[in-house]
Amino acid sequence: SKDSGGNKYSTFSHVMQKAVLRKVELENEVRDALERDEFSFALQPQVEIASGELFGFEALIRWCHPDRGFIPPDEFIPLIENTKTMLEIGYWGLKKAFEILQKLDELGFTGLKIAVNLSASQFLDPDLLPFLSEQIKVFKRDPSQIELELTERTVVADIDQTLDTMQQLKAMGFIFSIDDFGTGYSSLAYLKQMPVDIIKIDRSFVSGMSDNNADMQIVSSTIAMVQKLGMQVVAEGVETAAQMKLLQGLHCEIGQGYFISRPIPENDLYALLPEKLQF
Ligand code: C2E
Ligand code: CA
Ligand code: CA
Ligand code: CA
Numbered sequence: 001s002k003d004s005g006g007n008k009y010s011t012f013s014h015v016m017q018k019a020v021l022r023k024v025e026l027e028n029e030v031r032d033a034l035e036r037d038e039f040s041f042a043l044q045p046q047v048e049i050a051s052g053e054l055f056g057f058e059a060l061i062r063w064c065h066p067d068r069g070f071i072p073p074d075e076f077i078p079l080i081e082n083t084k085t086m087l088e089i090g091y092w093g094l095k096k097a098f099e100i101l102q103k104l105d106e107l108g109f110t111g112l113k114i115a116v117n118l119s120a121s122q123f124l125d126p127d128l129l130p131f132l133s134e135q136i137k138v139f140k141r142d143p144s145q146i147e148l149e150l151t152e153r154t155v156v157a158d159i160d161q162t163l164d165t166m167q168q169l170k171a172m173g174f175i176f177s178i179d180d181f182g183t184g185y186s187s188l189a190y191l192k193q194m195p196v197d198i199i200k201i202d203r204s205f206v207s208g209m210s211d212n213n214a215d216m217q218i219v220s221s222t223i224a225m226v227q228k229l230g231m232q233v234v235a236e237g238v239e240t241a242a243q244m245k246l247l248q249g250l251h252c253e254i255g256q257g258y259f260i261s262r263p264i265p266e267n268d269l270y271a272l273l274p275e276k277l278q279f
Contacts, residue, residue: 026076027085030063034088038064041096042263045276046115046234046256049247052279055254056113056147059097060263061089082121090122091131097146098139100266105141109273115147115177120154124161129168136172143173147198150176152184155194163193170195177234182218191229198254199226203237206257210242223250 033039043057063071080086097114104112122128136143148169155162155178166176177198178191182205201222208215219235226233235247238257247255260279264272 023079023083027080027083030076030080030085030089033063033065034085034092036066038066039089039092040064041093041100041266043100043114043266043269044256044263045261045279046113046254047260047279049235049244049252049255054112054277054279056115056145058115058149058256058263059093059100059117061093061117062265077119081119086119086121087125087127090119090125091127093117094132094146095135098135098141100269101141101145102139103270104273107270107273109277111145113145113147113175115149117149117179118154120157123150123154123165124158128165129172132169132174133172144175147175147177149179149200151179152181155190156185159190166195180236182222196231198232198234200234200236200256201252203257206235206237206243206247207239209246210240216246219247219252220250223252227251 040062041059042062043059045057046055047053048055061073061077063073063076065071077086077089080089093116097116100114101112104110132143135141150162170176175197176195177200178194178196179200180202181199183202199222201219205215205218205222209219210216223233232253234254234256235243235252236256238244238247238255238259240259243257244255244259261276264276
């Protein structure tokens with residue numbers, strides 16, 4: 001009836017309104033949390049599979065809320081994408097990565113890489129280049145130790161500007177990886193044009209390797225292709241000894257996942273590091 005139609009419309013608009021409000025609310029909460037210093041990084045080891053040596057870490061953001069406890073990144077990062085607050089968190093994270101490298105250096109752990117996740121809006125922000133060149137000056141650090149992780153989705157958002165920004169950051173010395181490879185709009189044409197150093201094979205393929213032939217073939221041919229392109233390859237989400245063994249057989253260079261190590265809170269990292277240098 002006319003009535004229920006009207007209700008449906010107002011319900012829909014009510015839901016929309018609530019979603020918008022929730023986004024603004026969350027954005028404000030995140031901004032407050034930044035000011036109260038509630039964010040930290042957990043660092044997940046990445047290991048050279050052949051030698052068992054530590055290659056570096058992926059930095060994963062953690063929000064410890066005073067009332068609600070631990071809030072996982074999947075519950076706030078995608079929701080504040082394209083907001084100014086997302087940019088602020090992004091800059092917090094990049095600066096933190098430089099700080100961690102400096103700390104590692106001071107402790108004598110040199111040459112390790114730190115991978116930082118960048119969202120699309122961050123990557124297209126005109127302040128990104130000046131911000132990063134400032135950090136290089138302030139921290140006097142070699143940017144080749146900082147790996148910027150982009151997803152396929154980020155890359156295709158604005159391909160011309162993305163390529164331009166990547167080339168400038170590459171010239172400054174940063175390295176690039178493509179995250180969740182194979183899950184987005186896989187764009188081999190873009191891959192060819194981009195200054196990419198590392199490809200990260202998504203966890204969904206790695207987890208199926210042992211009992212799904214399609215996953216096994218995807219992982220194996222991705223590794224072969226990446227190596228032929230002169231890039232390095234990381235297998236994400238390695239959870240079992242069986243997966244590790246298969247990856248070793250496929251000459252996958254780097255592994256990351258719970259089987260190797262859970263992400264380690266930065267506060268615990270420095271004391272734990274001596275026993276994490278060799279796996
Ligand atoms: P991602 O970049 O794909 O990161 C890998 C996620 O897989 C992390 O979840 C990690 O804890 C989890 N993981 C690692 N090994 C395993 C495994 O063996 N099995 C399983 N089941 N999971 C594993 P996390 O920390 O909850 O992060 C989720 C996502 O949030 C990330 O996915 C990334 O997209 C985003 N994210 C995290 N930190 C940041 C950040 O600082 N900035 C931005 N823009 N996004 C971030
Ligand atoms: Ca990532
Ligand atoms: Ca990933
Ligand atoms: Ca993911």
